[in-house]
Amino acid sequence: MKNSLAKWALLPITLLTANFANAQSTHYTPATELTLVGKIEPTQQVYHRVDTVAYPAMPQAVKRLLTNSAGLAIAFKTNSSTVSVKWCTSSSKPLVNMTAIAYEGLDLYIKKNGRWQFAGVGRPNGDCTEYTLVRNMDGSEKECLLYLPLYDEIKSLEIGVEDGATIEALPDPFQRRILLYGSSILQGASASRPGMAYPARLSRETGLNLLNMGLSGSAKMEKAVADMIAAVPVDAFVLDCVPNSSPQEIRERTAYLVNTIREHHPKAPILVIPSTVRENGAFDQEVGQRVQAQNKQIEEEVAKLLRSGVKNLYLLSYDQQLGADHEGTIDGSHPNDLGFDRMLKQLKPQILAILKKHRLLAD
């Protein structure tokens, strides 16, 4: 009798389980239970880059851009044969010079033979999407890194694995903390997908934790922004804000930014990147002259700061720009993946040499 009852009692549970395994074979975990990589500082809304309520004087455009999840990624490990994601973003729509995958989609890398390798993208479909980024994998445990949208705000994010598979937080795979402050180019326009933004590529290739404070069109070194940046606890700074700043702004604001950083960080190296050539300046004489004026001005400001005694301040050189064939941009201003590759080939050795000199990276 007891046995019979037990059998009956088990039957619906078995059926239920079978049904669940078929129709709902994916088990979702809130990404907040995993490891959030690339955070500049703790925030109330976890996928914002900075808690902008703490900085009321910052320009509205900067505050809005700091809600974009550029540079953030989720690190986890799983033995699932599939990786799925449910995510919601804001209602903003992709810019015409970006793919929707880069703007509001996801990008998954998996460790293979000791290096991070592209595994699949999350293709957005409206503001909320459920998508399987990779399937049919072998059942070995894998280290995963899921890059979040470059230009949109994440409202919710859950990562799905097969029922019965494990998923757990992976310790942050990146070392040190290096803050990059700059323009749309830094934020990721116009990489084809989130993991192709240049700080993300450089992080994977060096193992360094590069914090993306790319502020599309709004990296203008305002005082309130400089104060915020300078207070972030990091080991080094990269300033890539020349493209957004007029020659006058560069003249008036560079010293305050650099000196304020130096007050908070007596020894941290500060690396300054000149503006890329604007390919549309090849024929548009005004654009061409503006970039020349910006780069001349930043050279002067850095030289003045060095003369005034600021140490560990470096202006990177960037002569070959985005390639002699002039094919390195999507729109004359923003590098495509080919332009970013050429940009990194020039900048990476300079950045690594400085970081090694300061013992932030092993030889």
Added chain:
Amino acid sequence: MKNSLAKWALLPITLLTANFANAQSTHYTPATELTLVGKIEPTQQVYHRVDTVAYPAMPQAVKRLLTNSAGLAIAFKTNSSTVSVKWCTSSSKPLVNMTAIAYEGLDLYIKKNGRWQFAGVGRPNGDCTEYTLVRNMDGSEKECLLYLPLYDEIKSLEIGVEDGATIEALPDPFQRRILLYGSSILQGASASRPGMAYPARLSRETGLNLLNMGLSGSAKMEKAVADMIAAVPVDAFVLDCVPNSSPQEIRERTAYLVNTIREHHPKAPILVIPSTVRENGAFDQEVGQRVQAQNKQIEEEVAKLLRSGVKNLYLLSYDQQLGADHEGTIDGSHPNDLGFDRMLKQLKPQILAILKKHRLLAD
């Protein structure tokens, strides 16, 4: 009295002219009065690639894709300091793995020091847009090449120059006719802008007229399509249709396509490109196996055709694929501009060697 009248009569004309020069300083010319480059055959709707009504047996998807303007460009010369365009496309919306500029926008090149150089893009804004692609140019006469959208249908197109500037048709700058038949990768997914599609790049670099019959997802060598392709009057064929065809379709259809081309073109070289590695096949075991099976099958079919006596048939080799860093795609399947660059670095020398051997290109 006569003089006074003349003065009065001139006044409103002068005012009108001044007003026109300010508010309507751009003069538009229908693109149909200029040179249309890259046409596969004459069509009733000039921006379609093929007049599909003439081929009722072709699959519906192929017919729809042949209305996309991939590979078409407008050649003209002007001494205007600006180039503007008014254009309308269909209501279709960009795919998530493409930028709107590539999908439904425009891409302008200008001859500089003997080579085509990127000058500016047409950023789409809805289905109909008026946009100035470049401004502030010096007043010298320039040769211009305006690439049309890769994935949309052009409904109307007018090119605008400053009032008083000249604009006229430029003779087609490209030599010979080489038809490329293939998948979305050939059609241009996922180049960042129309001029970065690989046939467009190869045309500019070689001076050859490469006709783009990229048919996204639908390059499956159906009999009706093979019959249409084989009848096009060209000097050489490039077949890049392996990615869309199953191993079975490759086994069943390759011979018919090649033999039918050979009937119409007894000596034209036929170059076959294997499928690119699918980067999402690195972890997805099924995808990886499918590409291997496709490439094994095309090797067998080409070998069989060569044994059967078909001459001037070449299978290109493509071993390094899109780069050892696996960063050459937007989504695992479609090259980004970096992947296209790596693809061309491998394929271009092989293609040029064959075309030189057949005297279609000077040594």
